[in-house]
Amino acid sequence: MSGRGDWSELRSRRMAEPGAAEAYESTKLAFELGRAVRELRERRGWSQTELAEAASMTQSAIARFEAGGTVPTLPVLERLARALDVELAVGFQARPDAA
Numbered sequence: 001m002s003g004r005g006d007w008s009e010l011r012s013r014r015m016a017e018p019g020a021a022e023a024y025e026s027t028k029l030a031f032e033l034g035r036a037v038r039e040l041r042e043r044r045g046w047s048q049t050e051l052a053e054a055a056s057m058t059q060s061a062i063a064r065f066e067a068g069g070t071v072p073t074l075p076v077l078e079r080l081a082r083a084l085d086v087e088l089a090v091g092f093q094a095r096p097d098a099a
Contacts, residue, residue, distance in 0.1 A: 031068030033077075038066040040084045054083035 014020055041051045041062075048062040055062075056079060064070050065080075072080075074090070081088035 026071055027068065030071045033072065034066040034068040037062075037080055037084070040086060041066075044084065051080075051083060055079045 015024065037051075041048070046054075048066070049059045051057075052059045052062045057076075061070075065072060065076075077088050077090075
């Protein structure tokens with residue numbers, strides 16, 4: 001790779017930068033929340049527009065959320081949970097690597 005190293009080396013260097021790990025975790029959480037909402041919406045057979053109407057949101061906000069492009073507030077998560085007729089459960093879990 002012309003002396004630049006491979007992807008894993010680049011990733012390691014980037015993740016060592018201040019704030020990188022926190023940003024990565026935040027992005028991962030946004031993606032996982034978006035995926036969960038999309039799966040719930042699809043199980044109901046709803047379009048993004050139908051979910052948006054039920055949650056008093058816009059279709060574009062739902063699309064951004066499902067793509068992992070935004071980290072939602074608790075009130076937004078509560079609206080989505082009500083619209084999808086599910087319970088919102090927020091909590092803390094021990095990390096697998098914790099002793």
